Amino acid sequence: MANTAVADTGPGLSQAQLAARYGLSVAGKRPTLAAYTRQLWSYRHFIAAYANAKVLASYSTARLGRIWQVLTPLTNAAVYYLIFGVILGTRNGVPNFIAYLCVGLFVYNFTSAAVSGGVQAVSGQLGLIRALHFPRACLPLAVTLTQFQHLLSAMVVLVGIVLVTGEPLTVEWLLVPPAILLQSIFNAGLALGLARLGAKMTDLKQLMPFVLRTWMYGSGVLYSVDKFTENLDNPILVNLVHANPLLVYIELIRHALLEDSPLTSAAPTLWLYAVGWALLVGVGGYIYFWRGEQEYGRG
Amino acid sequence: MAELTNTVPASVATINGERIPTVIVDDVHVIYRVHGAGTAGANSPASALKRLVSRAPAPTVREVHAVKGVTFTAYRGEAIGLIGSNGSGKSTLLRTIAGLLPTNKGAVYTQGQPSLLGVNAALLNDLSGERNAALGCLAMGMTPEQVKQKVPEIIEFSGINERGDFGSLPMRTYSSGMSARLRFAISSAKNHDVLLIDEALATGDRRFRRRSEQRVRELRAGAGTVFLVSHQIGTIRETCERTIWLESGVIRMDGPTPEVVEAYEAFMGGK
Numbered sequence: 001m002a003n004t005a006v007a008d009t010g011p012g013l014s015q016a017q018l019a020a021r022y023g024l025s026v027a028g029k030r031p032t033l034a035a036y037t038r039q040l041w042s043y044r045h046f047i048a049a050y051a052n053a054k055v056l057a058s059y060s061t062a063r064l065g066r067i068w069q070v071l072t073p074l075t076n077a078a079v080y081y082l083i084f085g086v087i088l089g090t091r092n093g094v095p096n097f098i099a100y101l102c103v104g105l106f107v108y109n110f111t112s113a114a115v116s117g118g119v120q121a122v123s124g125q126l127g128l129i130r131a132l133h134f135p136r137a138c139l140p141l142a143v144t145l146t147q148f149q150h151l152l153s154a155m156v157v158l159v160g161i162v163l164v165t166g167e168p169l170t171v172e173w174l175l176v177p178p179a180i181l182l183q184s185i186f187n188a189g190l191a192l193g194l195a196r197l198g199a200k201m202t203d204l205k206q207l208m209p210f211v212l213r214t215w216m217y218g219s220g221v222l223y224s225v226d227k228f229t230e231n232l233d234n235p236i237l238v239n240l241v242h243a244n245p246l247l248v249y250i251e252l253i254r255h256a257l258l259e260d261s262p263l264t265s266a267a268p269t270l271w272l273y274a275v276g277w278a279l280l281v282g283v284g285g286y287i288y289f290w291r292g293e294q295e296y297g298r299g
Numbered sequence: 300m301a302e303l304t305n306t307v308p309a310s311v312a313t314i315n316g317e318r319i320p321t322v323i324v325d326d327v328h329v330i331y332r333v334h335g336a337g338t339a340g341a342n343s344p345a346s347a348l349k350r351l352v353s354r355a356p357a358p359t360v361r362e363v364h365a366v367k368g369v370t371f372t373a374y375r376g377e378a379i380g381l382i383g384s385n386g387s388g389k390s391t392l393l394r395t396i397a398g399l400l401p402t403n404k405g406a407v408y409t410q411g412q413p414s415l416l417g418v419n420a421a422l423l424n425d426l427s428g429e430r431n432a433a434l435g436c437l438a439m440g441m442t443p444e445q446v447k448q449k450v451p452e453i454i455e456f457s458g459i460n461e462r463g464d465f466g467s468l469p470m471r472t473y474s475s476g477m478s479a480r481l482r483f484a485i486s487s488a489k490n491h492d493v494l495l496i497d498e499a500l501a502t503g504d505r506r507f508r509r510r511s512e513q514r515v516r517e518l519r520a521g522a523g524t525v526f527l528v529s530h531q532i533g534t535i536r537e538t539c540e541r542t543i544w545l546e547s548g549v550i551r552m553d554g555p556t557p558e559v560v561e562a563y564e565a566f567m568g569g570k
Contacts, residue, residue: 050437060426132435
């Protein structure tokens with residue numbers, strides 16, 4: 001019965017030949033990497049608008065609205081100041097422990113939030129994915145951009161804390177933007193990669209809090225990782241601890257903002273690691289996500 | 300079937316008397332893999348990690364063969380109704396044409412990018428209708444300038460402001476009919492080469508239904524092809540001149556709407 005549709009367009013043509021004759025393309029075919037990147041670029045306004053919308057939506061039911069964007073890191077810092085600064089009086093051999101702690105915490109939060117957002121970037125937006133056509137990489141990228149906005153307001157708070165605790169304003173502060181940029185690329189790659197994994201394995205969402213907590217303890221947020229290396233005999237393991245990307249980004253920003261913060265590796269080594277991780281995870285995550293492009297609607 | 304070949308509707312565009320195909324479906328099979336429905340242990344973090352490591356398929360996966368070898372060609376300017384009982388594979392077929400579900404066998408060829416418009420399309424519920432409209436337009440690939448121009452038109456067409464200024468209220472405050480209208484207004488704001496509509500017209504009130512039928516006709520005049528899935532035979536009769544009847548994932552009949560609908564209604568035991 002269905003053959004009649006072919007018969008009137010010219011006998012002897014198969015469906016595929018008919019498609020080729022009129023220049024039709026296969027539905028849902030994955031574009032080449034270059035074409036995909038171009039598509040993504042033309043959707044940059046959507047990514048920005050979507051990230052903004054997400055920030056707005058997260059505060060839409062709160063009476064104070066976007067003020068929470070600054071209040072959240074401020075409250076966070078206050079809690080840690082209360083416990084570690086006032087009650088415990090922790091120093092850990094670090095001159096300015098409160099500033100040291102806050103840098104670690106805020107930088108860690110940037111990656112942690114991008115990771116937990118990335119896992120759900122595709123699986124949590126199936127409705128949007130099944131309704132409209134756009135390069136799916138927009139979603140995890142928007143997650144990263146949303147968290148980047150949160151980081152910026154956290155950085156304002158951080159600069160206040162660092163200055164109030166008596167750190168001088170130096171030329172080294174200029175190293176903060178490139179460090180954050182590298183971390184953002186790293187986070188984007190991570191969010192992309194995890195978005196594809198999370199789209200297939202919905203259990204991942206439940207596992208992530210544990211993975212993230214382990215990562216936090218391993219990244220010297222609350223204390224220096226020198227404590228680890230004292231207890232590890234194997235030099236390979238020590239190198240592994242030092243190459244931890246999150247540790248690298250935290251150390252770089254500490255190095256830039258704080259005068260006498262102890263470093264686990266020399267600064268040039270840290271920068272090398274930072275660039276390496278950003279490139280590896282950024283590009284790797286992007287390609288990995290692109291390869292699954294046609295599958296995301298399946299859920 | 301002869302009628303289909305001989306009486307080409309006036310709305311169908313042609314080149315040298317030949318109709319221009321926009322969607323070619325070639326022996327398409329779609330198989331769903333359904334996860335879950337197993338024991339509680341099968342979904343534990345530990346076993347998920349184990350599957351992650353061993354790349355073994357979940358033991359509870361079951362396969363559902365939803366579309367079994369469907370072949371047809373749709374032409375520019377046509378409005379095609381898709382009918383069939385519940386679970387006959389209509390929505391699956393639409394998603395496959397939209398390129399959202401990969402085929403397991405066969406291929407779908409399309410001109411341009413088909414857009415699926417369904418009632419389950421969820422935008423951001425915490426944002427206002429206007430912001431959602433702007434976001435939807437950007438997601439369809441419009442430029443910010445085009446969006447600025449389109450958003451008032453979309454709000455106007457959806458009619459959500461008829462009972463006061465609802466356009467600036469969050470979408471979670473909308474009734475289901477209102478949000479369905481807004482979604483339809485957003486998706487139909489752009490001239491699509493191929494527009495796939497899944498039961499969307501069934502939700503609005505009588506007035507909105509008339510308006511959306513008018514919009515579907517306009518879209519067809521814009522040389523697009525429209526697919527319409529609906530259980531409301533009346534809507535199919537009014538908007539489509541060709542109808543495909545799908546049953547258990549197989550095409551049972553394909554032809555002019557009156558004939559197919561008559562056979563379908565006879566099959567379903569009248570109204």
